[in-house]
Amino acid sequence: MRPLILQTLERLGVEVKLGTAITGVDASGVLTSTGERIQTLTPIWTAGTVAAPLTRQIPGDKDRFGRLMVDAHLRCPQAKAIYAAGDTACARTDEDDNDDPNTVGSEAEYTKMSCQHAMPMGRYAGHNAAADLLGLPALRYSQVMLGTILDLGRHDAIFAAGSGDEAVVALSGAAAKPLKRWINETLIYPPRADDLIGALEAGHPVNRTVVPAGLGC
Ligand SMILES: Cc1cc2nc3c(=O)[nH]c(=O)nc-3n(C[C@H](O)[C@H](O)[C@H](O)COP(=O)(O)OP(=O)(O)OC[C@H]3O[C@@H](n4cnc5c(N)ncnc54)[C@H](O)[C@@H]3O)c2cc1C
Structure with missing residues (x-):
């Protein structure tokens, strides 16, 4: 993405x-x-960026941003009654559980402080906390979608699918702008407070987001 960002x-x-x-x-x-x-x-x-100060009150390992290290079910291993999601939690996005997020050059993939991770993490953590109370099996958090979209002013944006070295620029310039606008103006907003069906639907751990036709994806 960098050459296109610098050009813009x-x-x-x-x-x-x-x-x-x-x-x-x-x-x-x-x-x-x-x-x-x-x-x-x-x-x-x-x-x-740094995790909310409340995380300091919760026992267990933290990463360098103060995020709680959670297991594959987004549970705090040393405070098992607590599930964490979003900017307060650091979870693996790949299957290998043996690595340290504080190690520079680590090959492991971890969640970032971003909407892309926070939204599915919230769905899984909520589901698993409720399942825990009901004695039902927990779901393993999985990050289905990985990409980066960056706004570059009034007319431009850039979208790369995938992450790290494997990211590929899929849309750029004016072609990427409608997608960024849809994300900022629609996707990230929760349903209205009185829309209970919409709230349950939005909280479902299996991602059912459908990108509208015409946005280039
Ligand atoms: C300026 C800015 C731009 C960003 N742009 C992007 C972007 O383009 N793309 C992207 O993916 N991400 C972006 N992010 C990051 C993204 O907003 C966060 O990763 C995401 O909102 C995290 O969601 P969350 O639910 O974990 O936390 P939040 O959205 O921060 O929600 C946490 C909530 O908890 C409340 N809270 C905090 N402490 C307490 C407490 N002790 N008791 C009760 N409530 C509490 C807060 O008031 C807040 O309402 C941006 C962030 C900022 C600040």
Whole structure:
């Protein structure tokens, strides 16, 4: 995705400084690790995600973002009455259970702090918590869909199917924009509070999302 992203940013007049860290912010600008000073009254910081502080109260292993390490049923192994999902939980998205998410260069695939993972995780964790109470078998969390879609301004977006080194750009530019718009404006919203049937349907662990025709997928 990177070459296409850089092309679009260049066309939009956005200057990119790869491999450069921000070392200081003050009222009139920022200082970078190369010693450059950028004058601005409006610095916008978008880096650094961390799990909600509530996770600190739950015993068990955490990853470097403070997320609870959960098992294949999204249960906390050292606090078995607790299931975790979304940004608070780190789960394997592949079948191999033996690896450490904090190991740099680890080949293992883990959930990311993203809607794509949070939505199915919520469905599985909810299902399994209810199944636990009813004495029914739990379902193993599985991530059916993996991809990345990035908005690149008013007219452009980019969509890559798959993850990591295997990701393949499937749509880009104006062709990807309707898909991104549908995700942002429709897909990520839960049903209305009074739509009980819709809520049960949306919470079903088996993903029944249908991408509308004409969005390029
Ligand atoms: C600016 C921004 C842009 C993003 N863009 C994208 C994107 O384009 N694509 C993508 O995939 N992901 C994106 N994400 C990430 C995505 O929003 C999250 O991964 C996703 O919302 C996680 O879902 P969640 O249900 O785990 O947590 P949340 O959506 O954060 O929901 C957690 C809820 O729990 C509540 N809560 C927290 N603590 C407590 C407590 N102690 N008691 C009770 N309630 C509590 C919070 O108020 C919140 O309502 C973005 C995130 C941000 C901040």
